[in-house]
Amino acid sequence: MYINMKPSQPVTLTAETIDWNFGVSFNISGNSRVRSLKSRQLSAKAGLSAHYAYPSALRIEEEIGITHKSKIAILFDPKTLLDLANEDEEPFLPFLKGFHRQIPVTGQAKTGTEMKRALSQLISCPYRGKTRALYLEGKVMEIFAGRLEQIREMNRTSPRRFRINSMDTERIHYAAELLIRDPLNPPDLTELAGKIGMSRSKFFQNFKMVFGHSPMGHLRSHRLRTAMKLLQQGRHNVTEVAYAVGFNNLSYFTRAFIDAFGVPPRKII
DSSP: OEEEOSSSOEEEEEEEEEEEEEEEEEEEEOOEEEETTEEEEEEETTTTTEEEEEEESOOOEEEOOOOOEEEEHHHHHHEEHHHHHHHSSSSSSSGGGGGGGGGOOEEEOOOOOHHHHHHHHHHHHHOHHHHHHHHHHHHHHHHHHHHHHHHHHHHSOOOOOOOOHHHHHHHHHHHHHHHSSSSOOOOHHHHHHHHHOOHHHHHHHHHHHHHOOHHHHHHHHHHHHHHHHHHHTTOOOHHHHHHHHHHHHHOHHHHHHHHHHOOOOTOOO
16 A cells, blocks of 8 residues: 555544454655554654554554655555465564464564665556566565564564575575566566475575575566667667566666666667
C-alpha cells in the first residue's frame, strides 16, 4: 500500500483486518497517529519504520494532519509468513515463531539508508509486465529483510556470524546463471529459490552474501554489461539497446548506465 497525499484538512484513514496478519510500514514524510481498539496509540513519525501483527476483525484508524504524508506499508498473508518462519534454518525470523500463537506485536526503529534507497526504487519502478513483478518482489523482500535485521540486532545478546557452505554457494551460482539466461523473461524469484532447494529468505540472504547485491541487482548488472557490448558494436542506437536488454524507461537506463560505467551510453557509440 502506497499513500502519497497532502490533505486540505485533517483526515482519518480507517481499515478493518479480515484475517490475522503481519506488516511492516515506512513513514517517508509526515507524521500521523495510529490506534486500534486492542492496542495503545502509536505515533508514526517521518523516518521511522514499524512492524506490527494484528488479529482479525480489528478496526485500525490513522489520523493524518494537513502536511504532506508519504508512506509505504507491506502486508503479508498468514500462510506466506508462516512458511517463511518454518523454512528458515537460521534464527533470522525469531519473533515470527510467536505468530503461530497469534501474539500481538508492534515496534518501531529508524529507517536505515539502504531501506530508504530500496523504498525510493520501489516507488519509481521503471519496468513493466513480468519484469516489473520481479523487480517489486525483489525490493519488497529486500525491505522486509532489512526490517527483520533491525529487529534481530535489537534482540541480539552476542555477536553472531552467518556462514554459507560450499554446496549452498554452488547452488547460488547456479541460480544466478538461471536468472540471467533469458534477461527479457527472468524467472520468478520464489520459483528460482525452490529450484535450488532454498527458502525465499535464505535465498535472498545467501545471494547477497555471495554476490554482494540482490538478485535483481545481479540481473540489472548483467543487462548493463550486455548493453555496453551492444553499444560498442555500433550497430544500434541507445534507445534500441535499452529496450533490447530489458529497460523500458530510457532515463532510468541512462542513470543506471552512468552509475555502472561513469559515462552516459551515448558516449559509447
